[in-house]
Amino acid sequence: MTQKPLAEADPKLIRPALADLVAYEPGKPVEEVQRELGLERVVKLASNEGQYGPFPAALDAIERASLELNRYPDGGAYRLRRALADRHDVRFEEVTVCAGADAVIGYVTLATLDPGDEVVTGWPSFATYVIDPVKAAATPIKVPLRAHRFDLDALLEAITARTKLVFVAAPNNPTGTTNVRAELDAYFDAVPSHVLTVVDQAYFEYVDDPSYPDAIEEYAKAGHRILVLRTFSKIYGLAALRVGYGIGSEDVISAITKVRRAFDVASVAQEAALASLDDSAEIVRRRAANREAMTLLKRTLRDAGLDPVEPAVANFVFVEVDDAVALNDALLHRGVIVRPLGSFGAPNALRITAGTPDEIAFLGDALAAVTALRPGV
Known part of the structure; x- marks a missing residue:
């Protein structure tokens, strides 16, 4: 059944300042990628979320x-x-x-x-x-x-x-x-x-x-x-x-x-x-775990021929590539969500979050498959 569109507002209603504004585009959720691509496992390394849930x-x-x-x-x-x-x-x-x-x-x-x-x-x-x-x-x-x-x-x-x-x-x-x-x-x-x-x-x-x-x-x-x-x-x-x-x-x-x-x-x-607020020991533990994850992530990327920007001091890396759109799409089809950065002003780059060791290994496998099929991507 085709739904009839609702009546549009008067053209003067919306403020002119919004005419050319591009709304913030969040990273794709795991469920959406699973639904669209029919994938059983999807790993999200796109939004700089912490490796772990609440304390x-x-x-x-x-x-x-x-x-x-x-x-x-x-x-x-x-x-x-x-x-x-x-x-x-x-x-x-x-x-x-x-x-x-x-x-x-x-x-x-x-x-x-x-x-x-x-x-x-x-x-x-x-x-x-x-x-x-x-x-x-x-x-x-x-x-x-x-x-x-x-x-x-x-x-x-x-x-x-x-x-x-x-x-x-x-x-x-x-x-x-x-x-x-x-x-x-x-x-x-x-x-x-x-x-x-x-x-x-x-x-x-x-x-x-x-x-x-x-x-x-x-x-x-x-x-x-x-x-x-x-x-x-x-x-x-x-x-x-x-x-x-x-x-x-x-x-x-x-x-x-x-x-x-x-x-x-x-x-x-x-x-x-x-x-x-009061669990300082858990902050120390998570900071140490992130340090290890960042080391592993950077090594995984370099093994795939990518060069993350240094020094990266948070929980993610920035990688400039020849074709960010193509690499992002190829990874997405292998179940890895990373962040294309056109909306951030870097159309030739990807941002990749330091996940768990298992998630980073999954990324490594996906990168190996992509580069084997499409050298130079």
């Missing part, structure tokens, strides 16, 4: 919270905000908790940007840094990376009187590289005072390089105008629950609160995040 204490908290799913969550996420404020030794009013760190990005753009304002970011990088400003009819200024890392000097040069936000991803998604303390120190010494710098540290817990700074401790508390992002989606294994947070000055957090949805973070997400 044991988080699973217990989720079970308890599920008994109250008929109740709306605490809209202000009071207990989680209080715990995060205590953890980072900042004021309660300097913490916002939202449905993922990307939600904080959306809310800070909504709170700060008017049509014609500018946002500066490195590129290629996380697509939301560009998509969300366009939603507000602001102008994103995309500064090319240097050696696959944010060129902080070039970012400074791109700032004008119209610039309100600068996004700095440390580590950068999708390249997996990061700027180090000396570079960020120099940036913050030079950035104009009218700019709010948003430092995205979504992969903070994975990095064990001593030259990598804690932006909350070293820049927020030092008096710089900054909003620092963190998330429970990665090493904490709570990606499906959508919970992240930002640390910034009270005026910025208050503005975010005004545009934030009333019940942004589900009760189970708040409780799972709370239960995860």
Whole structure:
């Protein structure tokens, strides 16, 4: 039965700023690939998710919270905000908790940007840094990376009187590289005072390089105008629950609160995040496991003739190839989901997550089959 389309809206209804906007395209889910291609086993190495699920204490908290799913969550996420404020030794009013760190990005753009304002970011990088400003009819200024890392000097040069936000991803998604303390120190010494710098540290817990700074401790508390992002989606294994947070000055957090949805973070997400905060031993274990997985992943890729960008400090690698579309499609048909990066500004590259040893072995077998059939792909 052919369904009749619903009546279209008046052409003037949709804001012109959205006309050329390309919506964020998430990685394909496993079930979709199994359904479309008829595959029994599919491994997802596309979305930089952690290797493991929630912490044991988080699973217990989720079970308890599920008994109250008929109740709306605490809209202000009071207990989680209080715990995060205590953890980072900042004021309660300097913490916002939202449905993922990307939600904080959306809310800070909504709170700060008017049509014609500018946002500066490195590129290629996380697509939301560009998509969300366009939603507000602001102008994103995309500064090319240097050696696959944010060129902080070039970012400074791109700032004008119209610039309100600068996004700095440390580590950068999708390249997996990061700027180090000396570079960020120099940036913050030079950035104009009218700019709010948003430092995205979504992969903070994975990095064990001593030259990598804690932006909350070293820049927020030092008096710089900054909003620092963190998330429970990665090493904490709570990606499906959508919970992240930002640390910034009270005026910025208050503005975010005004545009934030009333019940942004589900009760189970708040409780799972709370239960995860005190298990530092599990963070250490997962960081070590990720380090081993990254070593194995890079060796597997090099064995297949690929050259991942170094130094990759998070839980994924960036690989430039001759034909990213063809290689992505070939891997997909062998049950491996990786991330093509056209929407991130890198059409000739793939991003591959460090999964479990078994998943990486499955990737290796798929790569061997692909390169045997299509040398040079």
